[in-house]
Amino acid sequence: MRADLLTDAVDGLDEALAAVDGFDDALVDGLLRPQPRQAAGLTGLADALAASPLAARVAEAAEKTAAGVAGEDHFTALAGARTALLGSVHDALSARVAEVVGRPVAPEREAVPGGGGDDALGVNLLGAARGWLCDLARVGWRGMDHETVAGAAPVVSAMLSDPALRRLATLLDGFAAELAASCPGATLERVPVRRWADLWTRGMLLTLPGAARLTPVTEVSGRLLPLGVDVQEHATAVQAQVHAVFEPADGTASRLVRASVSAPKPDTVVGAGLWQVLRPRMSLLGALGEGRAMELDAMPVTAEGDLLWDDARARAGESADAFVTARVALPAASGCVTAPLDRHPARIAVPVLLEGYGVQEDEDGLAFLVAGERLAVDADRVPAAGPLTPEAVAGSAACLGLLRWDAGEFRLQPLAVERTVRKKPVAVHAGAWAGGTADKAGARAEKAATDAVTVLRERAGKLLRK
Amino acid sequence: MVPPARARKLAKVPFVELADGRLQGVVSSGSDIGRVYVSSVEAGTYAFSCSTNNNRPCGGARGTFCNHIRALIGEAVLQYGAGRVARYLKAEVAEGGEPDAQAITSVMTAALPSPGDRSAAAQVFSRFLRHLSYLELEPVTAPLPEMHWFPTTRAVA
Numbered sequence: 089m090r091a092d093l094l095t096d097a098v099d100g101l102d103e104a105l106a107a108v109d110g111f112d113d114a115l116v117d118g119l120l121r122p123q124p125r126q127a128a129g130l131t132g133l134a135d136a137l138a139a140s141p142l143a144a145r146v147a148e149a150a151e152k153t154a155a156g157v158a159g160e161d162h163f164t165a166l167a168g169a170r171t172a173l174l175g176s177v178h179d180a181l182s183a184r185v186a187e188v189v190g191r192p193v194a195p196e197r198e199a200v201p202g203g204g205g206d207d208a209l210g211v212n213l214l215g216a217a218r219g220w221l222c223d224l225a226r227v228g229w230r231g232m233d234h235e236t237v238a239g240a241a242p243v244v245s246a247m248l249s250d251p252a253l254r255r256l257a258t259l260l261d262g263f264a265a266e267l268a269a270s271c272p273g274a275t276l277e278r279v280p281v282r283r284w285a286d287l288w289t290r291g292m293l294l295t296l297p298g299a300a301r302l303t304p305v306t307e308v309s310g311r312l313l314p315l316g317v318d319v320q321e322h323a324t325a326v327q328a329q330v331h332a333v334f335e336p337a338d339g340t341a342s343r344l345v346r347a348s349v350s351a352p353k354p355d356t357v358v359g360a361g362l363w364q365v366l367r368p369r370m371s372l373l374g375a376l377g378e379g380r381a382m383e384l385d386a387m388p389v390t391a392e393g394d395l396l397w398d399d400a401r402a403r404a405g406e407s408a409d410a411f412v413t414a415r416v417a418l419p420a421a422s423g424c425v426t427a428p429l430d431r432h433p434a435r436i437a438v439p440v441l442l443e444g445y446g447v448q449e450d451e452d453g454l455a456f457l458v459a460g461e462r463l464a465v466d467a468d469r470v471p472a473a474g475p476l477t478p479e480a481v482a483g484s485a486a487c488l489g490l491l492r493w494d495a496g497e498f499r500l501q502p503l504a505v506e507r508t509v510r511k512k513p514v515a516v517h518a519g520a521w522a523g524g525t526a527d528k529a530g531a532r533a534e535k536a537a538t539d540a541v542t543v544l545r546e547r548a549g550k551l552l553r554k
Numbered sequence: 555m556v557p558p559a560r561a562r563k564l565a566k567v568p569f570v571e572l573a574d575g576r577l578q579g580v581v582s583s584g585s586d587i588g589r590v591y592v593s594s595v596e597a598g599t600y601a602f603s604c605s606t607n608n609n610r611p612c613g614g615a616r617g618t619f620c621n622h623i624r625a626l627i628g629e630a631v632l633q634y635g636a637g638r639v640a641r642y643l644k645a646e647v648a649e650g651g652e653p654d655a656q657a658i659t660s661v662m663t664a665a666l667p668s669p670g671d672r673s674a675a676a677q678v679f680s681r682f683l684r685h686l687s688y689l690e691l692e693p694v695t696a697p698l699p700e701m702h703w704f705p706t707t708r709a710v711a
């Protein structure tokens with residue numbers, strides 16, 4: 089790993105982010121009657137795209153928006169412009185990561201949109217979601233109140249029941265809950281400017297029919313060697329993404345893949361409850377907890393390397409130590425490509441194995457010193473229902489993690505660590521409890537989560553079906 | 555980012571939320587398994603309301619907070635942390651020390667709040683049903699890339 093490259097400047101990065109910030113700042117006070125400072129931010133975004141195929145549309149959108157006469161199409165064009173800029177940031181950072189890890193580059197896989205139509209109901213809901221997002225953009229983060237935010241609820245409820253709309257529904261549900269917790273915007277101490285603009289922009293693009301369609305799907309057979317699991321959650325949703333090396337049975341080159349499982353959940357389902365919600369839908373979580381490989385038979389996979397998991401196409405394989413996989417199989421596995429609309433720095437999550445680092449703990453948090461370079465470690469970004477604690481990370485000798493980029497720097501999210509106990513390596517995995525656990529604290533967490541769901545189901549049984 | 559709720563037992567208060575300018579939720583009846591109380595306290599004015607899911611007023615909530623409302627405040631503090639509950643209700647506890655459920659309740663009752671109108675109860679109840687309906691939704695295995703914006707964290711509210 090070329091750690092020295094992690095802290096080297098990336099050409100054009102600051103300029104691109106400055107143009108993004110100009111637009112994001114304009115959203116703070118809303119686009120209903122933009123002030124000159126906001127107009128400048130909009131123009132800055134358009135100028136940054138001047139040499140792109142989007143130039144004319146974005147320039148017009150910026151002009152109409154600055155004049156306070158923008159329609160939904162104009163907001164969509166601005167969201168597209170912002171996405172394109174951050175896409176270029178994503179590409180530059182990904183190229184840097186490729187140099188750092190020095191693994192084979194993913195072969196080009198054709199990225200034409202997949203088939204499948206959007207039915208009329210779906211299109212209506214997408215339009216309603218877009219309407220809500222445009223209302224938000226007009227009032228701005230400072231102008232939003234409970235009434236503005238509440239507009240999302242009926243749209244989200246209607247979308248959640250349709251699995252095809254789950255992606256946008258889950259985003260808007262989490263976004264709206266976060267906004268509601270910050271209402272009214274007028275008295276908010278600090279606005280998370282870039283974050284909310286990110287979520288708003290993602291939402292706008294996903295309201296375009298076809299935007300959330302999956303890239304072409306093929307079927308693959310072979311051996312899946314799990315590396316670890318990344319858990320994401322907001323109050324009413326959870327997703328677990330297993331990162332793994334896939335070795336095709338036909339002997340062709342191995343590649344990195346992900347397997348995801350997600351579900352909506354009540355906000356009181358937390359901790360071990362997250363595993364309980366996901367476990368029944370993906371046997372891979374059990375294999376991960378046990379440290380096993382899985383044999384896949386005609387498992388669908390997207391061009392991005394996302395397995396569309398189906399338990400009927402997988403069976404448990406031999407035991408497979410994630411650190412052995414990381415040392416032996418990971419260096420030869422090619423990376424994932426990212427769908428054009430999904431290119432964003434927040435999406436970068438590249439498996440890496442680190443060894444022989446120093447540990448630094450100070451007021452800036454935990455960091456590893458890798459070949460003299462400081463790499464910040466997000467030791468909290470691991471599931472609470474698991475044995476991997478910040479202390480275990482700080483006392484580790486080897487760390488398997490995801491290389492990410494956040495707030496202007498590369499950072500490491502631990503997936504598992506090896507500690508030396510009586511001169512022998514002992515592994516601690518973030519996903520050790522994914523399939524269940526005999527650990528005392530883990531079993532207690534499982535019981536608490538089971539009790540919570542039992543109470544809710546009992547209530548639901550009595551009240552929902554009346 | 556909003557930190558995830560803290561785990562709590564749900565038997566007594568299956569649902570609590572800070573929404574629509576109120577602390578509101580659903581409290582199980584101690585005597586009748588089929589009955590729940592819909593309770594709420596308004597931020598700022600502390601106007602309170604408590605009635606059954608069949609819209610009968612709670613006998614305990616005539617002059618001041620009934621036990622359902624007190625239980626609701628207690629569980630809200632468990633779920634969201636006392637600081638966030640106090641801020642939301644504008645029931646800031648005087649200088650010194652972390653607020654707790656007891657202190658927040660005292661601040662509000664000392665202001666001699668009036669009973670509010672019960673019109674919100676139906677809305678709160680329907681939000682509870684919506685909340686329960688999340689249990690019925692199927693997991694999916696198509697990726698949700700936007701969840702990368704919501705990393706898990708060991709920190710809790």
Ligand SMILES: [Zn+2]
Pocket residue numbers: 591593604605612613614615620621622623
């Ligand atoms: Zn009562």
